[in-house]
Amino acid sequence: MISKGMERMHTNFTPQEMIVVAGSRVLENNKVIFAGTGLPMVAITLAQFTHAPGIIPVFEAGAVGPTLDRGLPLSVGCSRTTSKASYLQGLNTAFELTQRGFCDFGFIGGAEIDPYGNLNSTMMGQFPEEYQKPQLRLPGSGGASDMAASCERTIIIMAHERRRFVEKLQYLTSPGYLDGSEGARRRAGLVGQGPYRVITTKALLGFDEKTHRMKLIATMPGETVESVQQNTGFELLVDEKVYEFAPPTVEELRLIREEIDPRGYFIKRK
Structure with a gap:
């Protein structure tokens, strides 16, 4: 549970630490979270250690319901993901949970994102002409496309740069709201509702219920509405109650640095 020490805010933190803390705070207790590799795993572990011990x-x-207190998993196939798990039955069973509506959130990342929450994690270059020899080959989907298609909602975590927030993706890897039109996901055969939050180094973003365009909800410490927009390659909607996100607490940073990722596998040190 949250300790008294968490009431004290800390001013000495990195953008990666801020993004993980924000990701952790967005997660709700007793929800089923399909975890992507890297920062999502750190955020889920932090949430389990603080306000959401009942996260599954x-x-x-294939591991379902582990307690992440045996050390940070280095991948979604790491043996540490099985510690105290409810069961372990393999990849097909894990994705069957999403298709049957049992995963509340998919927690994923990406290299590019457009106004409707569609993600590119495949390639940089002209598609299809440069697909075989792109300017940059990215890791690809892994399970992210399946998670974006089938989990009830998705939470996206990524760095906030103008070159990453673009009007049109170079390649669509993981679906968001597609073209943003009403019913677009259902017409495409996608069962999940779509993106819920985008957590970045500069902002917390959501999506307008009618247009499905990305909307600024909160700015990270030191940022403004203007600075966030300047680093976004398309026009953001701005919530009428936009606020400044609270910085990490002393306890949150201690957990990240000393217990969750002390060797800096995913959270780089200054």
Whole structure:
């Protein structure tokens, strides 16, 4: 549970630490979270250690409901994902949970995102002409496309740069609201509702209920509405109650640095 020490805010933190803390705070207790590799795993572990001990993580290799207190998993197939798990039955069973509506959130990342929450994690370059020899080959979908298609909602975590927030993706890897039109996901055969939050180094973003365009909900410490927009390659909607996100607490940073990722596998040190 949250300790008294968490009431004290800390001013000495990195953008990666801020993004993980924000990701953790967005997660609700007793929800089923399908975890992507990297920062989502750190955020889920932090949430389990603080305000959401009842979170049920699901990992692509098949572990469901582990307690992440044996050390940070280095991948979704790491043996640490099985510690105290409810069961372990393999990849097909994990994704079956999403298709049957049992995963509340999919927690994923991406290299590019458009106004409707569609993600690119495949390639940089002209598609299809440069697909075989792109300017940059990215890791690809892994299970992210399946998570974006089938989990009830998705939470996206990524760095906030103008080159990453673009009007049109170079390649669509994981579906968001597609073209933003009413019923677009259902017409495409997608069962999940779509993106819920985008957590970045500069902002917390959501999506307008009618237009499905990305909307600024909160700015990270030191940022403004203007600075966030300047680093976004399309026009953001701005919530009428936009606020400044609270910085990490002393306890949140201690957990990240000393207990969750002390070797800096995913959270780099200054």
